[in-house]
Amino acid sequence: DAGVTQSPTHLIKTRGQQVTLRCSPKSGHDTVSWYQQALGQGPQFIFQYYEEEERQRGNFPDRFSGHQFPNYSSELNVNALLLGDSALYLCASSAGQGYGYTFGSGTRLTVV
Amino acid sequence: QKEVEQNSGPLSVPEGAIASLNCTYSDRGSQSFFWYRQYSGKSPELIMFIYSNGDKEDGRFTAQLNKASQYVSLLIRDSQPSDSATYLCAVLPGSGNTGKLIFGQGTTLQVKP
Numbered sequence: 486d487a488g489v490t491q492s493p494t495h496l497i498k499t500r501g502q503q504v505t506l507r508c509s510p511k512s513g514h515d516t517v518s519w520y521q522q523a524l525g526q527g528p529q530f531i532f533q534y535y536e537e538e539e540r541q542r543g544n545f546p547d548r549f550s551g552h553q554f555p556n557y558s559s560e561l562n563v564n565a566l567l568l569g570d571s572a573l574y575l576c577a578s579s580a581g582q583g584y585g586y587t588f589g590s591g592t593r594l595t596v597v
Numbered sequence: 598q599k600e601v602e603q604n605s606g607p608l609s610v611p612e613g614a615i616a617s618l619n620c621t622y623s624d625r626g627s628q629s630f631f632w633y634r635q636y637s638g639k640s641p642e643l644i645m646f647i648y649s650n651g652d653k654e655d656g657r658f659t660a661q662l663n664k665a666s667q668y669v670s671l672l673i674r675d676s677q678p679s680d681s682a683t684y685l686c687a688v689l690p691g692s693g694n695t696g697k698l699i700f701g702q703g704t705t706l707q708v709k710p
Contacts, residue, residue, distance in 0.1 A: 516696060527601075527685050527700030528641065541697050575640055579696065585631055586698060588640040 489514075489578050489589035497595045498566050506561040506592045510578030516540075517559040518586065519551060520575040528575055534559050563594075571596045600624065601688050603701035611709050616673040618684050618704050623667070626691020630662055630669045633685040635703065641685055645671070676708045 490509045498504050510517050516535045520528035530543035534553035553559045557578075563570055573593050577586035602621050610616045618632075629648050633641035647653045647660040647669065659672040669688075673680055683703040690699060 518696065518698070520698075520700075525605075525702070527603075527687075527702045528698075530697045530699070533696050543697065573640075577698075585643040585646050586696075587643065588633075591640045 489576055489587050491574075491576050491589035491592050493592060494590065495593045495595075497597060500566055500568060500596055502566050503562065503564045504566060504594060506563075506574050506576075506594070507558065508561070508576030508578075508589060509558045510576075511587050514578035514580050514587070515557050516579045517553060517557065518577045518579075519559070519561045520577065521545075522573040522575055522591075524572075531561065566596045568596050570594065599701075600690075600699045601686055601701040603684075603686050603704045605702055605704060607705040607707050609707045609709060610676050612676060612678060614676050614708075616676045616680065616706055616708070618671040618673075618686075618706065620669045620671075620686030620701055621667055622669070622686075622688045622699075624688070624690045624699075625664075625667065627664075627667075627688045628691060629689040630660070631687040631689075631698070632658075632660060632669075632671045633687060633700075635683045635685055637682075644684075673706075676706075678708050678710050681706055681708045 518533040519531040522528040532542040537553045548564045573591045576589045631646045632644045635641045645660045661670045685703045686701040687698045
């Protein structure tokens with residue numbers, strides 16, 4: 486049973502560029518959340534997708550956008566990258582809300 | 598005041614001892630509480646969740662919840678060097694929330710052989 490898979494694992498981008506990160510949820514899970522984790526900090530909620538719609542959003546600018554596909558997989562897009570966007574980006578999936586979330590292995594984004 | 602607070606540590610305990618990790622939260626309406634373990638460079642892994650006041654035990658791990666004091670803790674008995682990691686407390690806030698987990702900054706645990 487595949488868990489949550491994320492791609493790519495590592496990425497280096499230049500300031501001002503755009504990036505797309507991908508996530509496939511665990512089998513049986515229909516809800517996907519994205520988190521940003523800076524070094525030495527806990528994960529910060531970016532947004533959550535359910536039934537292909539953004540259901541809730543954290544305190545992140547509009548440069549951060551996402552999408553969920555009919556097969557429940559999801560993408561996180563970040564435009565106009567800043568140095569401060571360098572972080573580990575985590576995707577978490579769940580079957581509905583209120584339960585423990587399973588995290589993927591993350592994408593390490595470095596903006597130079 | 599942060600929504601979820603943890604002492605960043607490091608908390609150092611000898612092998613075989615009990616490690617006690619603490620977390621406080623600000624939203625009185627919070628419903629669900631989670632403990633995740635994160636090894637360096639890896640993603641968080643769910644250890645336990647608790648919804649009701651009191652204790653919940655799973656093997657060497659015990660989660661304790663006191664909603665009146667807005668306090669949740671994790672006890673690790675017979676600590677092993679393999680338990681050395683960062684432990685993240687996460688809270689699912691109350692009304693209006695549809696699944697946004699709020700994390701503390703994590704407590705680093707070091708178990709010395």
